[in-house]
Amino acid sequence: MGVIKQSIVVCMVLVIATRLSRLFETPLPVNFGGTWDPEFKKVADVFKRNVESGKERGAAFAVYYKGKPVVDVWGGYTDLESHTPWKQDTTTLVFSCSKGVAAIIMAKMAEMGTLDYSKPVSYYWPEFAQADKDNITVEMLISHQGGLVYLDEQLSIYDYKNNRQRWQDILAKQKTAWPAGEKFGYHALTFGLFVDELIQRVDPAHRDTDTIFMEEISKPLDIDFRMKVPLEDWYRTARLVPRSKFQLLFDAFQYRRYLKPIYDIVFHPDSLMARSVSPVIEFAQRTDVLNNPYIREVTVSSLTGTGTARGLAKMYGIIANGGAHDGNQLLSKQSINRLSKPIVRGSDAVMNTGEVSEIGLGTLYRKNPWGEETVGHTGHGGQVAVGDIKNNIGISYLTNHLTIHGVGDDPRYQDLEKILYETIAELEKK
Template identity: 45%
Template sequence: MGLLRYGLILCFVLVTYYYSRRIFEEKRPLVLDGYYHPDFKQLADVFRQNLQTGKEQGGSFAAYHNGKCVFNMWGGYADDEAVRPWDKNTLTMAFSASKGIAAITAAKMVDLGYLDYKRPVVDYWPEFGQKDKENITVEMLLSHQAGLPLLDENLHLRDIIDNPDKVERVLAAQGTVWPAGSEFGYHGVTYGLYVDTLVRKADPQGRDVARVFREEIAEPFELDAFINTPKEEFYRAARLNTQPLWEMLLETLLSPRYFPILGHYILFPDSLLVNVAKAVVEFTMDMSVFNNPDLREVPLTSATVTSTANGLGKLYGILANGGATKGKILLHAEQVQKLATPLVQGTDSVIKQEGSIFGPGTGMVKNPKGQLMYGHTGHGGQVGMADPTNKLGFMYLTNHISIYGLGDDPRYLDLENTLYKCLDNFVKNNNKYT
């Protein structure tokens, strides 16, 4: 009882300090700009309110309906220290929401005839077959069924550019932690290492994943998005802001679904969940390490996709509207449907979350209407989704990193709930675009 009482007192002190600090913080001029369709004014008001209260300190949100932009706004500060406002060209990291872009890039490779979901990975990458991995299919690898969520020999992020032979050797030599296909578990960091290598091996020109995405998707469809942050684009990058430890603990205490994750880090430091992040050393550090342009230029579809919200919102909008726009096909209907089709669901063997659903690289969640969407969520609050039922695609990005990584960041939920209310009004008004 004594521990519970002291715990409650600690929570009260932390909450009081957290909110009182916001009250007395120096107020900077409100930064808010962009476009919204008149029927989405309530969404703009919510975005403004979050900025005014300090709930949102820097971010952007974009939504497309029937392939047309209905909302694209940004606000707050891209760099607090330099007092640099967020603008329409500001880029930031998607973290694990990057995996949705990996899934779309792999689907494009399938559409081009370079990959087949049902074929074994060894058909494209023979060395991968070591340690009984010869029966792992492309589909298993993409949907977190391969049993490869960690590495026995950990890597540094720059190895992907500076020492690719080492990366290939380590990946190929890795054994599985469960028989492939027998269960599924989130490959938080290794996902991009394996998928990106597979894309390069399967591509007839040997292009890396960043180039495939740029040449086959981003440039043809005019998307302001990259698998990495090219050095020449880094001047546009938002500076990542991470929370002090006490704020992270407070948010965790207020979010019960994160208790098991926190518990593993405290009580089981050698558990599978904790060791997953160690596959690439930089992911065990404070995420502000990714303000280093030498790291940000590394392409890794586990986490390093960088974009404006409009860039990825437009991408998901095209997919939600069938996969084509202005007479150009991004993906044929068969591949779009595949991205939206669950392959595994249940309790994730790594992060222990019930109700997890994965397609071929896509993560799936329900919208406020209870309908299934696909895309991916990411660390810090990032979310990108295609909602084919409502022909709606959207992206939320922020550079102020929270603990939330499952599409449950309060800032995002405010926007998502209001988006669907506005959509109902928009549809009632006969979809009149401006």
């Protein structure tokens, strides 16, 4: 039996077993809460229906429109085993939406005059120049052109805690997978490893990424988000419910844009795709290792950002509405304009899906239902955090019940996005 046939058989067995197990589950009471502007009631109704039907098992959805909160809803459970309901202050891991937050932090640093996108990374981090990386600029690094997709020597989260020198040395000596600037390919995990080290070296006070975000953005603007989870805040973060690699492979036969990347991860460990998700030992294991609080207290801006949908919707709502809120400036219009323009466009050399991707200064672009660009970042499992600058909208959908989706194509999110834009279209006609 061929490899593909074997994988199909295994996946079918998994699906049948999962569905049979659910037949014996005791249904939990419907949990739904939130607030919304009366004009956006249809949006809240769609979210509520998804919760009631079981399509939505645990998530939050928030929208800012023209600078004001218009939808803030949550529902389902943060931990099905303990019957813990999703609440107003529940946070969850946002995976690659973290990259968009890191991009905003760097844009803020550029405004402050401490960071120059055009300078070589080695200008701020001399040891980085090893292995012919002296020509990699900050812009190349954060737009996934640097070729630093994997690490030849794996790191451990505990290296960060107990042996920072080893952590730094492995990053500095890493060679590129291709000559910098020759092409681009998604740096799934290494993005945060390199960017966090760069940010701390650029900052005059050598603050880490989480501290800079807290002091420069989160606290002044009252944004409920962190780039990690401090142990004292662990009590309110949702327990992740991931899909196994073989479950993801089965899903990929339904959502075929993911088939090549998932197939490479499962069956081609030497491929760029497989190597791109394994630089950190703990992250290369099962996704549910991210339910370990001692791992989550370390910032890796590729994926460890944790917060509420309300917080991310507010941040992108501010960006989509000119960059200021209640007298506090998040970003200037010039910086927002810069973030809104793709740096590279074309076929991703790592994902290798054949689709056209657009990447900016740490940001990822996707089109809204009207075919217009939004800026921000999506994340594995269905996570979305974007700003629609043309229409003054900030949106975030966050869930702990993870799916294969990672580019804003999760049906749970698309239900909400569709009715949201229909509602706004109706309002604009008035």
